[in-house]
Amino acid sequence: MNWPSHGANPHYLTDPLQLPKVTHDFSVNVNPLGPPPWLQEKWGDFFELITNYPDPHNEDLRQTIALKEKVSAKQVLVGNGASELLSLVGRVFAGKRLLIVEPTFSEYRTIAEANQCIIDSVFLTESEGWDLPVERIKAKLHGVDLVVICNPNNPTGIAYKQSELVELLNELKKREISLLIDEAFYDFVQNEPSLIQYVNRFSHLIILRSLTKMYSIPGLRIGYLAGSEKMVERFAAHQPTWSVNALAQQVAMLCLNDYTYRQETRELIHSEKERIFPRLQNLAFTVSNTEVNYYLLGGVPSLSDTLLPFLLKNRVAARHTHNFPSLDGDYVRIAVRTQQENDYLLDLLERWVRT
Known part of the structure; x- marks a missing residue:
């Protein structure tokens, strides 16, 4: 089939x-x-948003995210869903060597292949509880430019220990290797904290987030990434103007405040x-x-x-x-x-x- x-x-x-x-x-x-529930109640209030061009810089939404995550707005890039942001990462790392922790979201490999990246994998195993194999990752870092990890992982749902991710971050910093952590499902986690604030300490760290999963709005396409100002500027240079529509921007701001x-x-x-x-x-x-x-x-x-x-x-x-x-x-x-x-x-x- x-x-x-x-x-x-x-x-x-x-x-x-x-x-x-x-x-x-x-x-x-x-x-x-x-x-x-408030989204349907307020839906009519959003109608006038379609009569004007959206803010091409997503300024209000970036400020809202920055305040919530305790980073600078210049460290935030909003995209037309996490998929667009992954595509921007693929453009910036085109032709580079990627190490993907798998099994995981198939788009990482698809986008890497489309950008002629050289791909290697470290495989999770059920016998290890699908946990992050930090030592096996370290053993495959030679020549790598970017490591890609989904946390919590898709499809296993496992959330990795922050201590292990920080240990890996420190190792990657020594080797000047970037790390992309996709936290698309982080909002569902009750225990392990996000690594998003670590972008203030590690310039090689990129955190990806999606708003469509928790708030059940996949049709609106809205996500964001956080990283160093320099890294965000590199991604933004490849992004089309008006990538995120005005309705998605407005709804996202309201969602982020709905604890x-x-x-x-x-x-x-x-x-x-x-x-x-x-x-x-x-x-x-x-x-x-x-x-x-x-x-x-x-x-x-x-x-x-x-x-x-x-x-x-x-x-x-x-x-x-x-x-x-x-x-x-x-x-x-x-x-x-x-x-x-x-x-x-x-x-x-x-x-x-x-x-």
Whole structure:
């Protein structure tokens, strides 16, 4: 089967197989609560924003981010989703040597290949708890220009220890190697702190963030990165004018100030994981020790090929792992949804195991 490259848009799975429309999409890992309620209430207030050009410098939003993250606004670059910002990183590091910690978000490799980068990998393993293999990373740093790490990682959901990341940062500083940490799912984490404030100490550190996951607004496309002023200037030089629309800028500023919504979401995700993971393990599945709103389900060979068609026939989509190097389809990534949706999925999994 020609598997799609990402989650969401489940019609790319069902249409070729002539299957019914998906009603429960566990392949997309955005907030199960949907956008904050105030967004729909205020929607009409945003209409006039489309009559004028957006601020090409995203000044108000950059100031809002800088205040929240305790960095300078000159250290912040806003983009049309994290994907655009990754593309800018690819342009700046075109032709360079990259070391990617995998399995992880497939766009890192896709963008690196498009920019003729030389790519090497360090692979996470289930036997090591999918934890960051710092020593194995250090052993492969010769000639590397940029190390790419997703934290919390996608698709495992593992959040790495800050002490290990700082240890790696110090090693990379000695060797004058840059480090990109993609924190797209950081807002879902309750424990380990972000490394964003370390951009004030390490000029080779780049932190990437997405606003679409926590606030369930992927259609608006909004994200940002933080780094040294010099590094941000290099990325900004490749960015088109008016890259971020006015509506996305305004909504992002309001989202960043909604602490209550973030906390309610974290509590829901935590309680649902506590409830559903024991049932999954009782069914003989393995479940990654995730800190976020999705998990890696394993324990059965070729799980993507055997389980996903069954789920699709029952109008449920999950994320295959064929394009996550080293996973090879033996796992399925599943989002944590609402209690009702999670129970529906659990019932299907129990049926599948019995048959």
